[in-house]
Amino acid sequence: MSKAASLRTGAEVLGALQDQPGGPQLLELADGRSDVELVGGAVRDLLLGGTPRELDVVVADDAAAFADELAHRLDALAGRSSRENFQSSSHERFRTALVWWDGSRIDVATRRSERYPQPGALPEVLEGTPEEDLQRRDFTVNAIALPLGGAHRGELRTVSGALEDLSAGRLRVLHDHSFIDDPTRLFRLARYRARLGFAIDELTAGLVGAAVSSRALDAVSLARIGAELRLALSEADMVAALTSTEGLGLLKALPVQLRFDEQIARKALALLSEAGGDIRPDLLLLTLLLAPPRYPLEYDLYEEKRNDIVWFLSGLQLTAPDRDVVLRALTEGGELAGGLAAAQEVPSRIYDAAARASLEAVALVGAITAFQVADDGPVTLAARRWLTELRHVRLQITGADLLAAGIPEGPEVGRKLDAALARKLDGELTGERQAELRAALEA
Numbered sequence: 001m002s003k004a005a006s007l008r009t010g011a012e013v014l015g016a017l018q019d020q021p022g023g024p025q026l027l028e029l030a031d032g033r034s035d036v037e038l039v040g041g042a043v044r045d046l047l048l049g050g051t052p053r054e055l056d057v058v059v060a061d062d063a064a065a066f067a068d069e070l071a072h073r074l075d076a077l078a079g080r081s082s083r084e085n086f087q088s089s090s091h092e093r094f095r096t097a098l099v100w101w102d103g104s105r106i107d108v109a110t111r112r113s114e115r116y117p118q119p120g121a122l123p124e125v126l127e128g129t130p131e132e133d134l135q136r137r138d139f140t141v142n143a144i145a146l147p148l149g150g151a152h153r154g155e156l157r158t159v160s161g162a163l164e165d166l167s168a169g170r171l172r173v174l175h176d177h178s179f180i181d182d183p184t185r186l187f188r189l190a191r192y193r194a195r196l197g198f199a200i201d202e203l204t205a206g207l208v209g210a211a212v213s214s215r216a217l218d219a220v221s222l223a224r225i226g227a228e229l230r231l232a233l234s235e236a237d238m239v240a241a242l243t244s245t246e247g248l249g250l251l252k253a254l255p256v257q258l259r260f261d262e263q264i265a266r267k268a269l270a271l272l273s274e275a276g277g278d279i280r281p282d283l284l285l286l287t288l289l290l291a292p293p294r295y296p297l298e299y300d301l302y303e304e305k306r307n308d309i310v311w312f313l314s315g316l317q318l319t320a321p322d323r324d325v326v327l328r329a330l331t332e333g334g335e336l337a338g339g340l341a342a343a344q345e346v347p348s349r350i351y352d353a354a355a356r357a358s359l360e361a362v363a364l365v366g367a368i369t370a371f372q373v374a375d376d377g378p379v380t381l382a383a384r385r386w387l388t389e390l391r392h393v394r395l396q397i398t399g400a401d402l403l404a405a406g407i408p409e410g411p412e413v414g415r416k417l418d419a420a421l422a423r424k425l426d427g428e429l430t431g432e433r434q435a436e437l438r439a440a441l442e443a
């Protein structure tokens, strides 16, 4: 273990808050109020000397009114020339509200306690004391509050052992029933471990094992599991987050078994990033998670599981186009791998194999095959060549040029253009338009 990190003091966190987007306005608003506290990840990250992704605040009552007031203040201060768009919204059942503007956000919650009517269900939200509001939280390092106004301004309030755990880099639940009440905390644990590089406390690790083997995750709706997976896929290091999730045994415990291989994931993402442009690493990783053991070679295996996978993807609430990218990569992976292998490095044949597939599918198939067959074997080489070079090749001529040359409108035009492109890809044409036109007319 690395040696204990030194933490900022409460007063230093107040100073650092002045430099956060919305921080000064939040402090002004809290001035003279004893109930406004910074909590959760925001205090944790500022105590560690880092920058929080967003600010989490609790107030004694009426989070929505507080959020509105904050949005007004931010708006007024930004001045008329500002193009920022300050907005607030609230969620009544959970008594939470949100202020957001250009890439920044402040979450406001009404102080509360929570009760879990049954394991895995969403909690009932009740009024709560400041102490109860800390006790309802997931891990000790997130159960730290910093009053922003009133007599105790700047004095940290924590559950027992929280600062010691933060300084030691340790993730610890607040009570033994934590993962049973809310098994989504298992996914949160995996993400924090990966992102913060913290270790899991021994007793907590035992509770993870017990929760997973008692199938606690069965009680969680697919929509909530989907939300957790999407959060893992929005981490800066998605692969680390998924590796950590896999390491806790969570992927195997889901209704559709997921698999994750860190090496393949890193190789596939490296290939995809060589392609540049508008790429979706998250969809590639989701495809990898769902891929059967011998994908893409034995893609028939996948056909048997198609219904399960469709059901699972709908549960994840992906948009329809995103779901199609994943489904097509799964169903067409075998054909794509076969086509790339059979292309024998001939560019026009690589084009035929890859042109209708997504970049994510090509990168994934290229990377998986590198591990199954041979690194830098024909499939991987063809995939790289497609992603980096061949997919950019275009003709200078268009259908209009062929019509002008007397070819009648109809499928023949497309066929001739395809034939010219194939010759261009294979390096048979000089760079001139005339050469392309000749090749098309000859075809």
Ligand code: ATP
Pocket: 039, 040, 041, 042, 053, 054, 056, 136, 137, 138, 139, 142, 143, 182, 184, 185
């Ligand atoms: P991040 O850095 O990922 O934003 P965060 O710690 O700010 O992490 P949020 O999801 O924004 O996490 O939640 C804010 C706080 O609310 C957490 O720090 C934690 O105290 C509490 N919390 C959130 N989800 C849960 C949960 N499922 N169970 C218990 N406490 C939770």
